[in-house]
Amino acid sequence: MDPPYNTEATKNDGNSVANDKENINSNKFIYRDKYSRNGWLNFMNERLRLAKKLLKDDGVIFVSIDDSEQAYLKVLMDEIFGEENFVANLNWVKKHGPGGNTSFNYSIVKNTEYILVYSKNIEKKVFNYNKHNDKDLKKLGYTNKDEYFNERGYYKLTDLHHPSSTGSFQYIESLDYLIEAPDKTKFKIYQNIIKPKSARYTWGYDTYLEGKKLGFIEVLKNNEGFWVAKRKQYEKVKFDPKIKNIVKIDAGQPFENIIDNFYSSEGGSEIKNIFSDKNKFDFPKPSNLIKYITNLASQNKNIRILDFFAGSGTTGHAVLELNKEDGGNRTFTLVTNNENNIGIDVNYERLYRINHGFGTNNESFEWSKKNEPYKANLNVYSMDYIDISPFSNVDTKEIIKELIKVLNDFGVNNLNQENDFDIKELLNSLLSLKPQVKEQRE
Ligand SMILES: C[S@@+](CC[C@H](N)C(=O)[O-])C[C@H]1O[C@@H](n2cnc3c(N)ncnc32)[C@H](O)[C@@H]1O
Structure with a gap:
């Protein structure tokens, strides 16, 4: 969700509590970007509590915000969703450079906004991960081939041992077991020979034996002439130590909390391409940003998405496009108020246009020259x-x-x-x- 950021209020009057005229009935709020802080938090509180009820047990919520209220929203969401369910504060780089602030004024230009991410239940939430493309794979060292190449693809080698510390990888005698080298000699972790108790294996001995049996272990000599045990990380499968078996995967790595590929100006261009008028809606999010977080949210391509500050309908646009790209069946519900008639003139009209390829009055527009209409089944309720x-x-x-x-x-x-x-x-x-x-x- 992408609520009003309350930017104007924080800019002009610092949200003083004395200005708290609105703290009466948050249901009656009309959209302004200028609530007192209590008023704004009250407004968000009601909606976030409802949103939590609507989330599935393995669901997740993303809330956009900028510096004006980020800290206050974080505390509110900690209270509603529980600090333990906090996942990340995504940093969205919305632009680069000083923008309009070209004159030197001893200040700092703010080029980021945030997206707070909470799961309903962190134990149940599984995020998607970033699958490596061929170029990444090569760069990351997935260049080795073995007899399993057809099923498992290229592999890279990672140490089976980890430096021991006082944290989660403490030295344990049983995790410094003997391994047989190709020359039939038996060796222990070489770091521990140089400095006792400084490293431990990450797999228990039984797991190691099973991993070895399935071809996930390679033993080789390092530059200093010590035998070292390595784990093989393949492109297409991994050895899961929990079940001690092979699982199909696409090699990749977790998403990071920085998003620096999609910029706010793209949102404006999209509106221009659909309405021929950039000013039809202020500050729409770029649909690529919403596609990115929708994909990040889950590997499941049938998820259901709710956006109840839908504005110009970017979320709907993003989900339709993502489904088209990856064959998904994600569904969405967009809710918006109708201030300045945006519900009808912008949200409804945008979805209508990209879905049909022409406007409600048969208008043609730029977007449809380069894109196929989605022809999805959409229902509209007032x-x-x-x-x-x-x-x-x-x-x-x-x-x-x-x-x-x-x-x-x-x-x-x-x-x-x-x-x-x-x-x-x-x-x-x-x-x-x-x-x-x-x-x-x-
Ligand atoms: C920051 S904009 C969202 C923009 C949207 N993400 C987009 O890309 O177009 C916030 C939207 O919330 C709507 N809004 C404000 N108060 C609302 C309320 N009480 N209920 C529903 N929508 C509301 C505003 O009309 C505005 O369009």
């Missing part, structure tokens, strides 16, 4: 805010009519409209989900 507090003057019949319309929109058609008892029941239970309390204020 939502209304109705004040249902006990003291409001809303006609219940009107609400019920609206509710029937909404339910019909969602495919619920079998409600008895003659006798509206069903609906009233449903309405009552919906209302009881969140009792309305009228605040008494002086």
